[in-house]
Amino acid sequence: MRSVRTAVPGDWAAIWRIMEPVVRAGETYCWDPGMDQKAARSEWLPEAPLDTTLCVYVAVDDGVVVGTVQLHANRGGNGNHVANASFLVAGDAGGKGIARHLADHVMTEARGQGYESMQFNAVVQTNERAVALWRSLEFEVIGTVPGAFRHPVQGPTGLHIMFRRL
Numbered sequence: 001m002r003s004v005r006t007a008v009p010g011d012w013a014a015i016w017r018i019m020e021p022v023v024r025a026g027e028t029y030c031w032d033p034g035m036d037q038k039a040a041r042s043e044w045l046p047e048a049p050l051d052t053t054l055c056v057y058v059a060v061d062d063g064v065v066v067g068t069v070q071l072h073a074n075r076g077g078n079g080n081h082v083a084n085a086s087f088l089v090a091g092d093a094g095g096k097g098i099a100r101h102l103a104d105h106v107m108t109e110a111r112g113q114g115y116e117s118m119q120f121n122a123v124v125q126t127n128e129r130a131v132a133l134w135r136s137l138e139f140e141v142i143g144t145v146p147g148a149f150r151h152p153v154q155g156p157t158g159l160h161i162m163f164r165r166l
Contacts (some may be wrong), residue, residue, distance in 0.1 A: 002098075007056040007068060012045055014065035015058065018090045019044060019148045026152045028127045029086075030159075033152075044070065044088075050119075053080070055113075057105060059089075059098050066093040069102045071109055074119050083115035083166070092120040099130075103137055110166055124149050127160035139164045 009014065019040055026033035031043070042046075045056050051072050059067035067089040074084035085106050089098045110118055118139075123130055125144060135141075139162040147156035 002059065002061045002101060004057050004059050004102060007058045008047055009045070009047065011058050011065055011068075012041055014141060015045060015068050015088070016040060018065070018088050022088055022114040028124050028130070030122055030149065044068070055109065057109070059100065059102050059105075061093070061096075061098070066090045066096075067102050069106050071106050071113075073115075074121070081114070081116045083110040083113075083118040084121065085110070085118060094129075099133055100137070103133070106166060107137075115166055117163060120159055120160070120162040122149070123160040123162050124151065125160055126151055126154050131160065131162075134162050137164070 016037055020037075021137045022028060023031050023035050023040060024033055035043070046054075053073040055071045056062055057069050057071070067087070069088075070086045073080040074082040087099055087102055089102075107118065120134065120139065123134065125131070131141075140159045142163045143161045144158040145157050145161070148159040149157050151157045
């Protein structure tokens with residue numbers, strides 16, 4: 001049975017098993033591919049987050065963590081009504097609707113927390129599955145920064161800024 005719940009510190013090992021291959025591949029996030037586990041934890045599931053709006057959730061399927069999402073304000077102050085989110089799905093769980101399930105959950109959470117819209121600041125243009133998913137969920141590409149991402153295989157590519165009202 002698939003569910004989404006708030007992540008707890010004990011989920012870190014499972015999250016790292018999902019996150020490490022993504023970090024090492026360097027194809028979908030603006031992270032240093034050499035990032036170590038300590039830095040990754042500080043990035044994804046910090047013990048004392050500096051961003052007080054940060055919420056981390058995990059998708060669990062038959063008792064196994066198969067995905068995770070962060071939700072937080074895109075900016076502080078007068079920009080704190082716009083949410084931001086980042087998603088990771090286990091490689092062997094791809095194509096099974098985990099990201100869509102997490103997206104539905106996090107958009108519901110964002111609405112419940114009073115966010116009016118959601119913005120993704122850096123969707124790698126060549127990440128066609130993610131772009132297609134976000135478009136299917138009514139996100140629009142509102143701009144692309146050309147060559148802003150150095151894809152390790154495809155070379156320089158754009159970073160999309162994607163947006164939707166909640």
